[in-house]
Structure formats: structure tokens, C-alpha cells
Amino acid sequence: MHRRSALQWFGSITAGTVLQPSATLKALGNSYDNSKFQIDQLNGASGSEEDFWLQIRQAYSVSASIINLNNGGVSPQPRVVQEAVEFYNRLSNEAPSYYMWRIIDQGREPLRDKMARIAGCQADELAFNRNSSEALETIIFGLRLKAGDEVVLTKQDYPNMINAWKQREHRDGIVLKWVNFNFPIQDDDEIVSAFAKEFNSKTKIVHITHMINWNGQLLPSKKIADKAHAMGIEVLVDGAHSFAHIPYSIPDLGADYFGTSLHKWLSAPFGSGLLYVNKSKISKLYPLFAGGDPESSDIRKYENLGTRSFAIEQAINHAIDFYEMIGPERKYNRLYELQHYWTEKVKDHPNVQINHPINKRYSGAIGNVVIKNKKPEDLASFLFEPYKIHSVAINWENIHGVRITPNVYTTKHELDKLVKGILEFADSK
Ligand SMILES: Cc1ncc(COP(=O)(O)O)c(C=O)c1O
Missing domain, CATH: 1.20.1270 (Substrate Binding Domain Of Dnak; Chain:A; Domain 2)
Known part of the structure; x- marks a missing residue:
């Protein structure tokens, strides 16, 4: 321009x-x-x-x-997406049962085709829902597991997912086999072998968080999946933080099952999510909300969610347009560049500890930093006053630090303030 x-x-x-x-x-x-x-x-x-x-x-x-550097929680929507939600919502309110169920509802199949384009899979492997938790719990509670069957997961997975697995352990007597990482790790073999050590003839499924939300660590999903598949183990991928952040096709991750939130990196409306089930697995995976034939091989059986906002669902179209306008590679390169920009300026200070992988193969926008011998929450408070930087202190399973997550709208000028704040705190007594 x-x-x-x-x-x-x-x-x-x-x-x-x-x-x-x-x-x-x-x-x-x-x-x-x-x-x-x-x-x-x-x-x-x-x-x-x-x-x-x-x-x-x-x-x-x-x-x-404020300077919002907690896009790792949830992303804001571009104005076009906000306006689309408002438009469809107003239209719905003119006569909900007519406009929602007869008009806006017609948009779901074209949206499914469009989503398949960016997800790199078949449209009839994708179901829309409200978030990653719903998508992943559909899988966790829909799998046919019996007492004694084993599931491999990690201590660094997302709490909702851990709780869902623990509920199955409590209810059905399945056995959870835990991998406990000391991130950051920039070595595929170390990660893959930690998972593989837990695999045996009783293992039915491995749960892979593709990008760890606490520190942005990327896991080599395909390599873990290949090891699992070679032993007849199915693969569930939690793509909450990697989808529309890192360019990939869902099948390339080796996922049999995959869930993500579209209100994270796609910048779609709050309360929009996506479930992927490999075509050959749909008939065997029960839906969470029953709707007709539970053994149907139609992906739409997972969309029997009752009345919900169709305005939110349709506005996903506009988020996809915005994402494609930027381009997946260009977006990822920028997100990594922003993380790298501030990391490089603070990492050599003797009191600064970087908790995320520096190498681009293992990271994107999300970073995590701590000042030695100081609490993460004290750094987070210091960044808010006086710099008005909104971040989040993390204390979870071997990861202690402040998570810093810029987004495509973040400027380097804002990151300069972050750098100033971190270095000032690192120098303070
Ligand atoms: C790795 C991971 N999985 C699942 C979720 C759940 O996402 P939602 O709250 O959108 O359901 C999150 C949320 O931050 C996450 O980081």
C-alpha cells in the first residue's frame, strides 16, 4: 500500500x-x-x-x-470475524428457528469443504464443535477401552485431557502410563524413545500434545505415531496450539484422532472447535452426544450437540479467509520471528533462564522465561506494573516460568518493552 x-x-x-x-x-x-x-x-x-x-x-x-502477550490462552479475532458473528447473530435473532436451522445451517457443508482445504484431509473426516476439550473428550470417552488396556500420555499434557483420562481410569479400570519430560528438549530421538519405552502389547492408544501449551515445545508427532502404529497402537493428537500456527496437514502428524480449538491460532470466534477422525475409525468411535446410529461411519454423528450458536460456526469462514490471506508459512515465520526477537535479547543475561526450545524445528510463537531464584508470578506482576504487559505465570510439572505469547498483531516495539521489563527484573535484587 x-x-x-x-x-x-x-x-x-x-x-x-x-x-x-x-x-x-x-x-x-x-x-x-x-x-x-x-x-x-x-x-x-x-x-x-x-x-x-x-x-x-x-x-x-x-x-x-495493555500489551497482550498471553495469546497462548486464547486469540482475539480480526474485526471481520467479530463483525461476521454479530451479523449472523442478528440474523438468527430475527427468527431463530428459521434463520438458524433452515438458512445458516446450510453453510455447514461448504464450511466443512473449506476447512478440509486448510486441514489437508477429507471433508468427511471433520466435525465442528466448541473447543479442543470437547473434541478430545469425544475421543477419550468414545474409544472402546476395557479394564487393563493401557494409554500412554505425559505429565505435561493439558489438565482437561489428563482429567478425562483419569476419569476413564476410575470408571473403566484402564491403566495410564505416564511419560515425564524435562523440557525444553531439542532432540527427536530422546522424545520418541521416552514414549516408546512405555509401549507394550497392552497399549491401545498414545496421547500426543503436538505443541505443549506451557512452554511451546513441539513434539515430533509423526515419529512417535510411526513407532505406535508399528505396534498396532492408535494415535490421538491434541492440536490445540499447533493448528493454524505451524503449517501441516492433520494426516501428516500420523493422527488417527485429532482435536483443536479454532479460537486459538485460527482466530475464529470464541467457542469454536474441530474434531478429526480418520475415515476408517469413525464407525468404531462412539459420539459423546448420541444421535441415531452410534456405529455410523458418518462424521456428522459428532455434531449432534443440541442448540448452539450457528453464528459462531459460520464466522469460522471469515477466520479461514483471513488466515489464507496471510498464508500459513508466512504466519508461522512471523510468529517464530517474534518469539526469537525477544528471546535473543534476553537469553544471555546470567540471571535469565529460557524454558522453551530456541530451535525453530521445535517452537513457534510461545516462549517461557524465568529469572533464576525468583518466582514466575513475581516476574509476571513486574511486567504488568509498570509495563502493562499481560502474560501468565506457569507452575506445572517441571515447567516454571512466565509464558510469553505474541500474535500476528504484536509489534517489535511492544517486545522491546518486554525485553526492558525482563532485563530490569533480572537485574533487581
Ligand atoms: C494443549 C491444550 N489442549 C487443550 C486445551 C483446551 O482448549 P479449550 O479450552 O479451547 O477447550 C488447551 C487450552 O489451552 C491446550 O493448551
């Missing part, structure tokens, strides 16, 4: 957003205002990669009060 048109466009959208103090900004005492920086950047606009990302930032309703 040429400088002049970029400025006109920028001016028209910021008038209602960044430059106008919001109620929250007033409440927080106007402690963070990045509008000046953005204008300075655009004055130098030259069609560079940084300008592209600055324009992507304008597509989001970024907070003028």
Missing part, C-alpha cells in the same frame, strides 16, 4: 479505536498508548514486511490499555 493511502486508511480506522481512549484505558490511567509509534512506523512505509504486519495489526481491535 502506498504511503498516502495507507495513512488515510489507517486514520479512518484508528479514529474509533487506538486513538480514542476507551473506558478501560481511562480506568487504567492511560498507561499504555502505542498510537504514536504506529504513526511513526507508517510514515516510513515502504511496502516492507514490517508494514505488512502493521496493517495486519490494524485488522484487530488491539487494546490501547
Whole structure:
């Protein structure tokens, strides 16, 4: 975009957003205002990669009060997605049973085809639901396991999933075999052999968290899956944090079953998720919400969720458009670049400990940092006051640090504030 048109466009959208103090900004005492920086950047606009990302930032309703570096929790939606939700919701409210069930409902099959394009699988292997927890619990509770059957999982998996497996252990007498990692690990063989050590003739399924939410560690899913499949063990992949973050096709992970949240890296509406079941496995996996024939091989049997927001589901279309507009490789490269940018500036300080893998093969946007002999929550508090950086302190199974997660709308200027905050805290007594 040429400088002049970029400025006109920028001016028209910021008038209602960044430059106008919001109620929250007033409440927080106007402690963070990045509008000046953005204008300075655009004055130098030259069609560079940084300008592209600055324009992507304008597509989001970024907070003028805080710097959100906890995109590892949930992602915001670009305005086009927010507007689509509002539009479909208003339409639904004109006559819900007509517009939701007869009109908007017609959009699910085209959406399934479109999703299959970015997921790299067949459309009839994908079901829409509300989040990763729902997708993965459909699998965990739908598998035909009996007392004594073994499941291999890790201490670093997501708590909802661990709790679901523990409930099956309690209810059905299955046996959980735990792998306990000391991340970061930048060695495929070390990770694969830790899983493989737990495999035996009683093992029925391995649970792989593709990207560990606590520190962004990527696991070599395909290599673990190959080992499992060679012994007749099925593979469940938790793709909550990797989908639309790292470019891949779901089948390339070696997954028989896969679940993700679309409100994380796809930036789809809050409460949107996806279940993948390999075509040959659908008839044997029970749905969580019964609907007709439980042995049907139609993926739609997992969508019998009762009344829910069809507005949210349809607006996923707009999130896919936005994602494809950026491009999967370009997005991943940027996310890694942002993580690398701040990591490089703090990692050599003697009091700083980096808890995420530095190598791009094993990481993306998510990082985790701690100051030696200090509590993660104290660093997180220090970053919020005075820098207004929102992050999250993590204390979970061998991982202790502050998780830092930028997103496509994050600027390097914001990361410079993060770096300043981390180094100041590292130097403090
Ligand atoms: C690895 C992992 N799995 C599952 C989930 C559950 O996601 P949701 O809360 O969207 O169901 C999360 C959420 O952060 C996660 O990080």
C-alpha cells in the first residue's frame, strides 16, 4: 500500500479505536498508548514486511490499555470475524428457528469443504464443535477401552485431557502410563524413545500434545505415531496450539484422532472447535452426544450437540479467509520471528533462564522465561506494573516460568518493552 493511502486508511480506522481512549484505558490511567509509534512506523512505509504486519495489526481491535502477550490462552479475532458473528447473530435473532436451522445451517457443508482445504484431509473426516476439550473428550470417552488396556500420555499434557483420562481410569479400570519430560528438549530421538519405552502389547492408544501449551515445545508427532502404529497402537493428537500456527496437514502428524480449538491460532470466534477422525475409525468411535446410529461411519454423528450458536460456526469462514490471506508459512515465520526477537535479547543475561526450545524445528510463537531464584508470578506482576504487559505465570510439572505469547498483531516495539521489563527484573535484587 502506498504511503498516502495507507495513512488515510489507517486514520479512518484508528479514529474509533487506538486513538480514542476507551473506558478501560481511562480506568487504567492511560498507561499504555502505542498510537504514536504506529504513526511513526507508517510514515516510513515502504511496502516492507514490517508494514505488512502493521496493517495486519490494524485488522484487530488491539487494546490501547495493555500489551497482550498471553495469546497462548486464547486469540482475539480480526474485526471481520467479530463483525461476521454479530451479523449472523442478528440474523438468527430475527427468527431463530428459521434463520438458524433452515438458512445458516446450510453453510455447514461448504464450511466443512473449506476447512478440509486448510486441514489437508477429507471433508468427511471433520466435525465442528466448541473447543479442543470437547473434541478430545469425544475421543477419550468414545474409544472402546476395557479394564487393563493401557494409554500412554505425559505429565505435561493439558489438565482437561489428563482429567478425562483419569476419569476413564476410575470408571473403566484402564491403566495410564505416564511419560515425564524435562523440557525444553531439542532432540527427536530422546522424545520418541521416552514414549516408546512405555509401549507394550497392552497399549491401545498414545496421547500426543503436538505443541505443549506451557512452554511451546513441539513434539515430533509423526515419529512417535510411526513407532505406535508399528505396534498396532492408535494415535490421538491434541492440536490445540499447533493448528493454524505451524503449517501441516492433520494426516501428516500420523493422527488417527485429532482435536483443536479454532479460537486459538485460527482466530475464529470464541467457542469454536474441530474434531478429526480418520475415515476408517469413525464407525468404531462412539459420539459423546448420541444421535441415531452410534456405529455410523458418518462424521456428522459428532455434531449432534443440541442448540448452539450457528453464528459462531459460520464466522469460522471469515477466520479461514483471513488466515489464507496471510498464508500459513508466512504466519508461522512471523510468529517464530517474534518469539526469537525477544528471546535473543534476553537469553544471555546470567540471571535469565529460557524454558522453551530456541530451535525453530521445535517452537513457534510461545516462549517461557524465568529469572533464576525468583518466582514466575513475581516476574509476571513486574511486567504488568509498570509495563502493562499481560502474560501468565506457569507452575506445572517441571515447567516454571512466565509464558510469553505474541500474535500476528504484536509489534517489535511492544517486545522491546518486554525485553526492558525482563532485563530490569533480572537485574533487581
Ligand atoms: C494443549 C491444550 N489442549 C487443550 C486445551 C483446551 O482448549 P479449550 O479450552 O479451547 O477447550 C488447551 C487450552 O489451552 C491446550 O493448551
